Amino acid sequence: MKDKNKPTSLDIAHLAGVSQPTVSRALRDSPLVSKETRLKVQEIARDLNYKVDVNARNLRAQSTNTIALLIFEDDDGDAAFINPFFLSLLGSITRACASAGYDLLFSFQQLSQDWNAEYEDANKADGLIFLGYGDYTNYIKRIAKLDAQGAHFVTWGPVIKNQPGLFIGCDNVQGGFLAADHLLKAGHRRIAFLGDLSEKNPELEKRYQGYLKAHKEHGVAISKELIFSATSGEEQGYKAALNLLSSQHQFTAIACTSDLIAIGAIKALRASNLRVPSDVAVVGFDDIPIAEHISPSLTTVQQDTYEAGKVLVDSVVSLIKGQSVNSKLLPTRLMVRESCGTKK
Amino acid sequence: MKDKNKPTSLDIAHLAGVSQPTVSRALRDSPLVSKETRLKVQEIARDLNYKVDVNARNLRAQSTNTIALLIFEDDDGDAAFINPFFLSLLGSITRACASAGYDLLFSFQQLSQDWNAEYEDANKADGLIFLGYGDYTNYIKRIAKLDAQGAHFVTWGPVIKNQPGLFIGCDNVQGGFLAADHLLKAGHRRIAFLGDLSEKNPELEKRYQGYLKAHKEHGVAISKELIFSATSGEEQGYKAALNLLSSQHQFTAIACTSDLIAIGAIKALRASNLRVPSDVAVVGFDDIPIAEHISPSLTTVQQDTYEAGKVLVDSVVSLIKGQSVNSKLLPTRLMVRESCGTKK
DNA sequence: TTGTAAGCGTTATCAG
DNA sequence: CTGATAACGCTTACAA
Secondary structure, X not given: OOOOOOOOHHHHHHHHOOOHHHHHHHHOOOOOOOHHHHHHHHHHHHHHOXXXXXXXXXXXXXXXXXXXXXXXXXXXXXXXXXXXXXXXXXXXXXXXXXXXXXXXXXXEEEOOOOOOOHHHHOOOOOEXXXXXXXXXXXXXXXXXXXXXXXXOEEXXXXXXXXXXXXXXXXXXXXXXHHHHHHHHHOOOOOEEEEOOOOOOOHHHHHXXXXXXHHHHHOOOOOOHHHEEOOOOOHHHHHHHHHHHHHOOOOOOEEEEOOHHHHHHHHHHHHHOOOOOOOXXXXXXXXXXXXXXXXXXXXXXXXXXXXXXXXXXXXXXXHHHOOOOOOOEEEOEEEEOOHHHOOOO | OOOOOOOOHHHHHHHHOOOHHHHHHHHOOOOOOOHHHHHHHHHHHHHHOOOOOHHHHHHHHOOOOEEEEEEEXXXXXXXXXXXXXXXXXXXXXXXXXXXXXXXXXXXXXXOOOOOOOHHHHOOOOOEEEEEEEOOHHHHHXXXXXXXXXXXXXXXXXXXXXXXXXXXEEEOHHHHHHHHHHHHHHOOOOOEEEEOOOOOOOHHHHHHHHHHHHHHHHOOOOOOHHHEEOOOOOHHHHHHHHHHHHHOOOOOOEEEEXXXXXXXXXXXXXXXXXXXXXXXXEEEEEEOOHHHHHEOOOOXXXXXXXXXXXXXXXXXXXXXXXXXXXXXEEEOEXXXXXXXXXXXX
């Protein structure tokens, strides 16, 4: 069992022959304490392996020095599966939290749960970061409520006019543009699009806008019959591609709104004896780690997760400090790999 | 800014016309409170969106209902890169924590930092889970110290006799055996081994023991000259394979102590115009998500991350409750894929 | 069944 | 520069 004799600031006070507040001040390098006493106190604290009790400190200070990261997915069953893109974000968020001096509370929730109230209300965290894919129309309501309560939080997602709360996301329009532009430049004229365009997923819809923009710039007409719905996972990509194939419409390339969809689509193409990229070129979105390793390696739109994590954390921290922060889009970057070939 | 008027149990007490402890009891469904008052109190609490202040509760109760997950890596620079195997574990750990009613504090540390003291000492967490690759001889010392302090913690790693602390890990000997056995059964007789066999990495050494055991069972002599050192990353695998190739010794297969090493090795083989699996068969270890997607898909030893997360969390929770727990090995499973071909 | 009183370990305030 | 005192919001004795 744990050593029960956890030293307190009072213990140190006795040993050092000073008062408790003096100890507290000394340990925080307050200039109000003479160098002499400060050093003495700090030495004793080190000897006893004293650590400030964060619960007591937090209770007194009414703050926690903690940021909660909430990941939620609406998707299919597997509760231990976390979207790889969020996982990449996790690394940089963790790092950024550490260097900002905050602890990170991590939680993975189904969208259905009551994630509004849990963390900040219970004083578990000073601020919240939300990462999630799910029904936008659904979660924007909760966001609005949180916002009205004055919570400190950032959400990874699309930036939309008159949106409640603070959003950080990648420039999906630009990303969608880069992908389609690349295919169009390579000579493709009939480019299928796999993604969900309902209002539930404005992020994906923005990617579609980029796709449209690229077509317009190249003076190529859109073929609506080449657009098939898919939300996010590999399976969905597989099914959407099968639908596309069985529709019998001609196409030479596919733009997907996620790498997982692209991977599913490639599998479906293979199953139909079509080769990538020689028969069909494929572009993804996200640049998850797998993208580089699959065969053919996947041309895709990279979101800068490193920068994203940093911006997310910096933003909540600013909010916590009472500064006002604006929603912001991060630039994307096209990673050209094998899945597009060079059909000049 | 945040609503400053956070309701307290005292507020509710006033509104309900009862005392503060009664409120506290009612909210925890204590049977000591009459049904009538309980319902009244709970209703008011809901109306006010009251949440128990965890800092106050924790301070009073001297516990936190939180488990800290500390990931550490000795490895190369990239501080935002987290070993994918640990990331897979993260999902199931999170899930298990949630269902056990604990919050999860997440932190990523370089091995050099002072991870002994931080969490439990500061009353941030009731228990600790360590995931890490690094110099075993180095971190076992810290573990011994933590253990002596009576901390509640589990470490993912090798189970070794007379080890301080509590370890949960996969059965590395069995895993190494499965991999080598598979190759031997396929007719391979000169199987190279890529991994670190120093005392710094007992886990990898155990995998090697499995490799030896399989050779013995098949009556095949080991060729020491086919053993090359590599710790964990892709680059290391690449280099080790190059060393192997330039040694000019004959071999028809490679067993690697991690998937990342295997991926690096495959790249090196490619770069030398050798084909996998027709020229050289390759087996990995871990079954990270990429393994299934690379080409050729990687035959590898799967660690059951789902079960592992559950066991890790259950173990710390037991420790926290003062129960004694024994170190434990989880079984592994061979995932047969393309990288080994079928050289019957 | 309910209320009273005390205390968890820290830090802010104010007086010396 | 230092010390006494109070307070953060909750829960556990104990008393009624």
